Amino acid sequence: MxxxxxxxxxxxxxxxxxxxxxxxxxxxxxxxxxxxxxxxxxxxxxxxxxxxxxxxxxxxxxxxxxxxxxxxxxxxxxxxxxxxxxxxxxxxxxxxxxxxxxxxxxxxxxxxxxxxxxxxxxxxGAPLLICMIIFIGGMFAMANLPGKIGRSLTYKMLAAQEHLEADAEKFAEKQLRTMEWIRCFPLKRVLIAGMWIFCPVMGILGIVSFLKVPDTDSLWVIPLLFAVAALTAKKAWRYILTPYHCMPVLNRILSKEQMKKLLVGEHFREVSFEDEDLKKYVPVLLSENWALIEGILISRKLAVSLYIDAIVSISRRSSRIKGMYLNGETFCTRTTDLYLGGKYSGEMPEKLEEICQIHFLNRAWMTRQEPIREKYLTILPEISDERQKMWHLLTEDISDIQQDYAKMFGAGEKVRKQ
Structure with missing residues (x-):
């Protein structure tokens, strides 16, 4: 044969x-x-x-x-x-x-x-010096500061655990606020709100100006501003009002108070890497039920897959970490400061596999959403409310559900040689 x-x-x-x-x-x-x-x-x-x-x-x-x-x-x-x-x-x-x-x-x-x-x-002389300092300094800050700020806040949160506060819920809320700032989500909310408000305000001021001094040449700008505000209103305000962007997928299902309670009693530790570059540029924090990677809080109980997504363009190679939950919803981190291919493609995937509590033998299922979603609809049929169902999965022992997922999507990768 x-x-x-x-x-x-x-x-x-x-x-x-x-x-x-x-x-x-x-x-x-x-x-x-x-x-x-x-x-x-x-x-x-x-x-x-x-x-x-x-x-x-x-x-x-x-x-x-x-x-x-x-x-x-x-x-x-x-x-x-x-x-x-x-x-x-x-x-x-x-x-x-x-x-x-x-x-x-x-x-x-x-x-x-x-x-x-x-x-x-x-x-x-001096005029060009000022322009050079502003230009190069601004570009350097835009390229390097977000990553450095995120890493410093990650280590700051890790060090703060040595002095746990008496109020566990208050400390969990403080941790979530720090995680939000790793990727500057509060600042993004303010910028998006300011940019959206700018359009209708300028449109109203344009109408007032036109009523005082009619000028038909620039009249087309007013409906354009209102159109931009109307088309972007849904996405802009959904982003502004969504709590805790550091907890993707779950922040659209659970309430703000529920997300705070999920972190009560969680003690994070740093994942040790053998490679010094991974340890420095891609810090990963791990607790009993959660993992913090690039400012994104990932539930270990719900994660069915975590893998490296390589992005290759004409100018550069980059990577990010993508994942999927039990309900088939996907999420991803920002682009990592370190390209996770090449010599890093061995150690990092092993650490990501350790984070997940569900281990698929067949890796082909790691990126398929539809079968995972269909399977999710069959579990806990007695709970019809989506929020209650997700809360149950996050707070109760679901080892039997995890094993069921692993069995259903686990066979067929390794073929014995005859």
Whole structure:
């Protein structure tokens, strides 16, 4: 009889001599990048030296260009220095890529602007310096601050458990507020409310202005503002009024008080990773019934699957963690600061599998919603109210339901070779 090929049999295996050869190639590339970086740095310094001293007529020749209704004058030493600076950054990025195997195209794009603004200070002075500081500082803050704030709040919440308050419910509410700020949900509510209110207010002011001074040229703006407010009202106010966005799916079913009670008595601990990068950039907190990942609170009793969703685009590779509950509803975290593919694709999935109390032998069921939803309709038929049913699943012993799920969706992945 023919043997059935197991999917793992077709996976390419790393041969030691192939790994050694790849490492040698990377080492050679790193040396080449370092040599080119040194050459680019030297040429950039030469250009800057001639620019400061005014020597050598070749480097003092000026190029004129017109853009944005303004005449731009750039001496040759400036253009050569900027080109050398950009080449230096490209070489350093190439060295970084071969060393860490990480892609950061957005950061590379911003860094490529540094030579132009930095060397431009030698010709234009303080105004360009202020623009450069605001632009680069703002972009750097937008790219790095949300992740750093989230991680610091996660560790702050973990440290606060050492001094538990007497009132358990009050402490649970405090924990939920901290979790909300990990992903800045309160700030998002304020921004969305402000953006929505802006449209009808400006529409009313436009009507008042038109009644005072009729101006038909800009009259079309008023119905446009009211149309935008009407079309976005449902989604905007649903987001604003939904409590505790850090508890997805459940915040649309349970009340605010019920969600607070679910965290009473929960003591979180940090999941230990062997890899230092995972430990630093993707902190995971675990309690008896809950897991906190990237500011999202996940019920271990309800989770039937947790897996890494890789997002590959032209500019970069990123990843997020997706999951599904017993009722077939899905949720996902924000994009992680660390791409969870490559060398991280072994340890992280194992930790995610440990979080779930339901273990599917057949991983093909992990992303199928319809069969899970159909199964959910058959459990606890005596409870018709959705809120009561979910509360029962979260507060009572449901080991028999979990085993039933595992048996129903557990067979068929591994095929014995005959």
């Amino acid at each position: 023919k043997k059935r090929n197991h999917p793992e049999d077709n996976q390419p295996k790393n041969v030691p001599w192939e790994i050694d050869r790849t490492e040698k190639k990377k080492k050679v590339l790193r040396i080449i990048f370092l040599i080119l970086a040194v050459a680019a740095a030297i040429y950039m310094c030469i250009g800057i030296y001639f620019g400061l001293t005014g020597k050598n007529e070749y480097f003092q020749y000026e190029f004129w260009s017109v853009a944005f209704r303004k005449v731009w004058v750039h001496p040759r030493w400036f253009l050569h220095s900027v080109a050398a600076g950009m080449a230096l950054i490209l070489c350093l990025y190439g060295y970084y890529r071969t060393k860490s195997e990480k892609k950061h195209y957005v950061a590379l794009g911003f860094c490529m602007l540094i030579p132009y603004f930095g060397i431009g200070l030698l010709t234009t």
